[in-house]
Amino acid sequence: MFYPSVVFQGRGYLMFKHVVEAAYLEAERVFPLESCGIVVSKAGILEYMPCQNISSNAENTFTISPRDYVKAEDSGDIVYIVHSHSWSNSAPSEADKVSCNQGKVPWLILSLPERSETLVVPNDKVLPLEGRTFFHGVIDCLSLVRDYYSSELGIHIDNYYRQDNWWDKGLNMYLDLADDANFDIITSGKPKVHDVIVMQVGSPVPNHGAIYLGNNIILHHLANRNSCKAVYGGYWEKNTWAFLRHRTLNQENI
Secondary structure, eight states, X not given: XXXXXXXXXXXXXXXXXXXXXXXXXXXXXXXXXXXXXXXXXXXXXXXXXXXXXXXXTTTTOOOBOHHHHHHHHHHSEEEEEEEEEXXXXXXXXXXXXXXXXXXXXXXXXXXXXXXXXXXXXXXXOOOOSSSOOOBTTTBSHHHHHHHHHHHHHOOOOOOOOOOTTGGGGTOOHHHHHHHHTTEEEEOSSOOOTTOEEEEOOSSSSOOEEEEEEETTEEEEOOTTSOOEEEEOSTHHHHTEEEEEEETTOOGGGO
């Protein structure tokens, strides 16, 4: 018999034990894929609801089916998001921590190899803008844009669900961003400080965004690289599609 290693002691543990057991059974059932589920409270009783993992890389990541999430919301109060690590310990990855913070619901991570559990509690911590590891849909170029605008300018930009390889499907996420987040699309001239420089990098549509910091320096986050500053010119300038300029900023005075 296994026991929760980091959460609930005494009476609380007795209430939680059946949830962890159910989550492990689901993890074993779907192995080698990562399992995922939601713990809901129904009149004070906790229940584990297994969910479909719709990630295209389900052996290493998880995405809960929106239909299952809505079903859980309708059935009770969501108190935990659960997923398994099929090949590693239960320590949260950087992407796990960021996603937990974004959802504002605690996560319980199970390790199948070690039969151990880790509880991750959301907080308001924001990753440093430079040196981030890349994880598409969680820690990527759009995440960097959102966090820059929030931390440096106090401007909130809603998050967007990003399908895997959305650029190969003819989608233009940055055009949607301009429409929804109060940006003007600038297609001529030079960028100004805080502009989002949208580029078309090896793609049929614009698919990469960088922040213009001034003095020909950008801050951006490419796939499989850490976020960093770079010189804006050459390749980056050649592949620029447009600048997105937020309407609340008086760029003329910067």
